[in-house]
Amino acid sequence: MSQTIAPNDVSLAVDLAGLKLDNPMMTASGTCGYAYEYQDFVDLHTFGAFVTKSISVEVRKGNEAYRIVETRGGMMNAIGLANVGLDAFVKDKLPQLVSMRENGPRIVVNIAGHSITDYVTAAGTISQNISVDAIELNVSCPNVGDGLVFGTDPTMLKKVVAEVRAAMRDDCKLIVKLSPNVGDITKTAGAAVDGGTDILSMINTYTALAIDVNKRRPRIANGTGGLSGPAVRPLAVYLTSRVYREVAKAAGVPIIGMGGIQYWQDAAEFLIAGATGLAVGTALFVDPATPVNVMTGLKEYLAKQGVTDINDIIGTLKMPGDQGF
């Protein structure tokens, strides 16, 4: 702490089980489309990794309007996994996406499905493209009929993870995105690790309900929706800390933390709690340059903390009862 460190001397490079990123900043699936949507607003090359919206085997038109509603400190959405489908994605969207990979972000494709076959088909097909660095499994979308089954049942989760891992290109990493809508998240985290996931990402949105009190009806067409934004941050930080301490650290499986990251302070909390990667979601809707701003703030913070390598702060949380607390 005694010697002065310049913010620009701080290294932000991280290694997620072999997925090497120039910096930990990623996009949260579903908040950044297929990437090109934001290119007028931010230099996407500055991100550590880019994560697409969920791709399903079939075309999905999504839910009826209204699809979102703002609640205090957060937003609820039930988009319904609207996407172009696997074939159109591979043909039309993926080439554009991987073209920014050179000197730019690693490419992560998020996939969703209704069955193990769906997941295996999508992961197998997409991972054939050697520019796809990782596949992220959305096993926890709360806005489609049966999406939560894989995300909440450890036995099912382990099975789908193992089959998807086996179907993928070997050097393509597998990320499992965990649902917070479970009784004990260490169970599902453990199942994903046992199934062979390389990386965990957490969390997906919280199932929530907002009511129009005049009509006495839900405020979004789907009824319930997924809550995201600053309102969920303390909940997400808690779950990240638990999974890191009880599952991920011992297993050597890195965590991508997300949930309400808007400022560098939020990102720092996730790092200290045990996250190696950091994803920005809802805040991208407000300002696509949020990850860049967070990075700038993180460098200043780490310099002030006397830390030259971001990895030195990951998982450094001391809780009551810990040695040295």
Place this chain on the structure above:
Amino acid sequence: MNHVSEAGILLVMSAVSTSNESVSCRQRHDGVVVSNRNICREHFELTVRVLPGDKGGFGPTAPGQFIQIGCRPPAKVLDIDALSGDEFEITEGSWPNLKQPEMTQRLALLRRPFSLSGRWDDEQGTCIQIVQRVVGTGTQWLSELVEGDKVDLIGPLGNTFTLPADRKLGLMVGGGVGLPPMFYLANAMAKAGWDAVGFVGAMTSDLLAVTWADDKPQADGKPVKSVHEFAKHAFPAVVTTDDGSIGLQGRITDGLVRYIESLSDEQKQQAVIYTCGPHVMMHAVAKLAEQFGIPCQACLEQTMACGMGTCQSCIVKIEDNNNPHGTLESGRNWRYKLTCTDGPVFNSTDVIW
């Protein structure tokens, strides 16, 4: 654009043209409030200046386009101490002092979309004007802005109204917060040498967000130069209120029908209807347009989060035979399009109302 609900609602107009390549100048800008005028009950006319040096200045705009305004104090992300992460500042012997703005007041998280009601450039930069109605947390914050306050905005966004080359009479039909884009459109029509009539409607007189001119609105729906925003271009207006407190008592379409019926066939063939306002109003206007065989461009609005084509919230069903998402009983194919980037302006006959 209208801002209808607590979450951002986008107002949209329908653009006839499918080419909306004017999106390339979209940027986030820092703006400074020039003025914020209370026009009538719940309505404010906000003028913001973007400096010429701010990312090359504000891009070119046209009527129908909108901006997304951050309805909260702009983030000082680089000020390492301003948001120290402490939500409470605890001083011994006193109650905790709430430090973070989220803890002390209701703040809008998402931006809110607003149609431009005007835009002009001078040596000090670009002035952008909107008219907004206070309906929730974000618009309340906006209404309290004073000269010199800083705002954070994204724009210009969306496509534009178009003026077909073979026509020259614009019927501008704006209800409630659908009026502002009509003011900007009137400006464009005057420049293009069109004739135009404004149709202005609201529930009651003190909710009409207009500046009154010399002529008094006529109870029989006769167009006169009563609304300054149109009269300054020598365009007359027809004013309707649901309660008859000013102008013609009735719906905006009552005034529109009377006017269209007064036109010759030749004049009708010169006319284009432009509309923005509540969905039911625009639907009624679209039906009238179809009935009289007059083309109609509707600037739609829908709740949106980003305004940049990403969040997939501001969907609208538009007739489309190319990769349709569904088919109506009538056999029409439709596809969900985005109000923010495919619109907000659509041909009224393409909209699945």
